[in-house]
Amino acid sequence: xxxxxxxxxxxxxxxxxxxxxxxxxxxxxxxxxxxxxxxxxxxxxxxxxxxxxxxxxxxxxxxxxxxxxxxxxxxxxxxxxxxxxxxxxxxxxxxxxxxxxxxxxxxxxxxxxxxxxxxxxxxxxxxxxxxxxxxxxxxxxxxxxxxxxxxxxxxxxxxxxxxxxxxxxxxxxxxxxxxxxxxxxxxxxxxxxxxxxxxxxxxxxxxxxxxxxxxxxxxxxxxxxxxxxxxxxxxxxxxxxxxxxxxxxxxxxxxxxxxxxxxxxxxxxxxxxxxxxxxxxxxxxxxxxxxxxxxxxxxxxxxxxxxxxxxxxxxxxxxxxxxxxxxxxxxxxxxxxxxxxxxxxxxxxxxxxxxxxxxxxxxxxxxxxxxxxxxxxxxxxxxxxxxxxxxxxxxxxxxxxxxxxxxxxxxxxxxxxxxxxxxxxxxxxxxxxxxxxxxxxxxxxxxxxxxxxxxxxxxxxxxxxxxxx
Numbered sequence: 001x002x003x004x005x006x007x008x009x010x011x012x013x014x015x016x017x018x019x020x021x022x023x024x025x026x027x028x029x030x031x032x033x034x035x036x037x038x039x040x041x042x043x044x045x046x047x048x049x050x051x052x053x054x055x056x057x058x059x060x061x062x063x064x065x066x067x068x069x070x071x072x073x074x075x076x077x078x079x080x081x082x083x084x085x086x087x088x089x090x091x092x093x094x095x096x097x098x099x100x101x102x103x104x105x106x107x108x109x110x111x112x113x114x115x116x117x118x119x120x121x122x123x124x125x126x127x128x129x130x131x132x133x134x135x136x137x138x139x140x141x142x143x144x145x146x147x148x149x150x151x152x153x154x155x156x157x158x159x160x161x162x163x164x165x166x167x168x169x170x171x172x173x174x175x176x177x178x179x180x181x182x183x184x185x186x187x188x189x190x191x192x193x194x195x196x197x198x199x200x201x202x203x204x205x206x207x208x209x210x211x212x213x214x215x216x217x218x219x220x221x222x223x224x225x226x227x228x229x230x231x232x233x234x235x236x237x238x239x240x241x242x243x244x245x246x247x248x249x250x251x252x253x254x255x256x257x258x259x260x261x262x263x264x265x266x267x268x269x270x271x272x273x274x275x276x277x278x279x280x281x282x283x284x285x286x287x288x289x290x291x292x293x294x295x296x297x298x299x300x301x302x303x304x305x306x307x308x309x310x311x312x313x314x315x316x317x318x319x320x321x322x323x324x325x326x327x328x329x330x331x332x333x334x335x336x337x338x339x340x341x342x343x344x345x346x347x348x349x350x351x352x353x354x355x356x357x358x359x360x361x362x363x364x365x366x367x368x369x370x371x372x373x374x375x376x377x378x379x380x381x382x383x384x385x386x387x388x389x390x391x392x393x394x395x396x397x398x399x400x401x402x403x404x405x406x407x408x409x410x411x412x413x414x415x416x417x418x419x420x421x422x423x424x425x426x427x428x429x430x431x432x433x434x435x436x437x438x439x440x441x442x443x444x445x446x447x448x449x450x451x452x453x454x455x456x457x458x459x460x461x462x463x464x465x466x467x468x469x
């Protein structure tokens with residue numbers, strides 16, 4: 001006919017491609033395409049087998065679940081044919097009503113089930129067609145293709161001698177795919193609800209000053225899994241004023257070994273002579289500091305690297321003659337930090353301080369972070385550690401203390417419940433609180449996005465120390 005009407009072949013092809021019969025081979029997917037649902041009308045043996053072969057070719061490796069039934073008091077051979085074909089190709093067959101009419105739906109399903117089982121396929125019987133489709137959708141744990149055949153877009157079921165209005169298979173699929181997405185957090189509304197829940201928290205934190213002590217060792221082999229700088233970038237996006245103070249003991253050791261600088265230890269501490277100090281400054285202020293700045297730049301954060309010597313930021317004196325050029329911080333000049341923060345920059349500070357004697361000192365990064373936080377009057381100081389916060393039993397993470405004030409912290413130290421290496425850290429936190437820092441958190445830095453979890457939710461993944469209540 002098209003040739004007789006001189007319709008171009010391309011136009012015929014385009015027309016056939018656009019031709020659509022509602023309910024005939026309609027393909028639907030959930031939000032992440034974990035489920036592909038194909039809705040179609042009834043089949044005979046040959047067309048059913050062709051459909052399965054096509055699905056296997058187009059969706060290789062996917063689980064196949066078939067939902068169908070057979071009409072009452074007619075086409076009896078289809079019960080055997082469709083049962084055998086579905087059993088041959090499916091991983092699961094769910095049998096249900098399909099215009100059962102005056103015949104009992106369960107009897108029809110049981111007859112078909114015998115042929116399905118004969119092919120070694122699992123089956124279920126659910127007379128309610130809507131519930132059968134819902135069951136097929138919500139049970140999809142592995143990537144699946146659902147074949148829902150028999151009714152297509154029809155909106156009536158024959159029950160007894162009457163035709164009853166019902167949702168179409170297309171309607172059922174739309175409804176239950178949406179339910180699946182909501183259940184698995186894949187619907188757009190779930191994202192909206194999550195955003196609405198954190199907007200008040202984001203507003204609360206806007207303009208706050210947060211000092212983070214960051215271990216420089218995370219820049220090495222662990223960099224791929226460390227999320228600290230991603231968290232810092234996220235805080236900057238919502239208007240938090242962040243200062244990063246870093247260490248880098250492993251980098252110092254590696255550079256000392258590489259340059260073959262001789263070292264010795266006194267009472268467990270490395271003695272820092274001038275050669276070791278110069279190497280430490282090279283490792284911290286050049287290598288580690290600039291690596292952090294570079295990484296933040298990749299995260300679209302405008303960061304500025306500083307040594308404690310820059311702008312007279314950190315001044316120190318000798319901590320212990322037995323340790324050489326290891327410093328105890330005596331003064332912090334915060335103006336350079338405030339200028340950078342006001343200019344929407346993120347300062348990254350290495351703990352190399354200027355000496356009151358004109359030389360330099362390598363200072364403990366925890367001490368530097370506390371001193372900087374106190375000088376800025378920071379709202380929050382965060383320490384990232386390799387423990388789940390302050391533990392009463394260092395071998396049991398379930399003994400972590402989620403919250404405590406200064407008085408409680410001192411009691412725990414005095415009674416020996418806080419012991420070992422955690423004592424100086426907690427004492428330092430107490431000192432920071434008394435120097436004007438709003439609160440101090442000791443977080444488990446091994447937990448992904450620990451900073452964001454702690455700041456933007458009520459989940460405790462460490463210990464928060466606050467002023468006396």
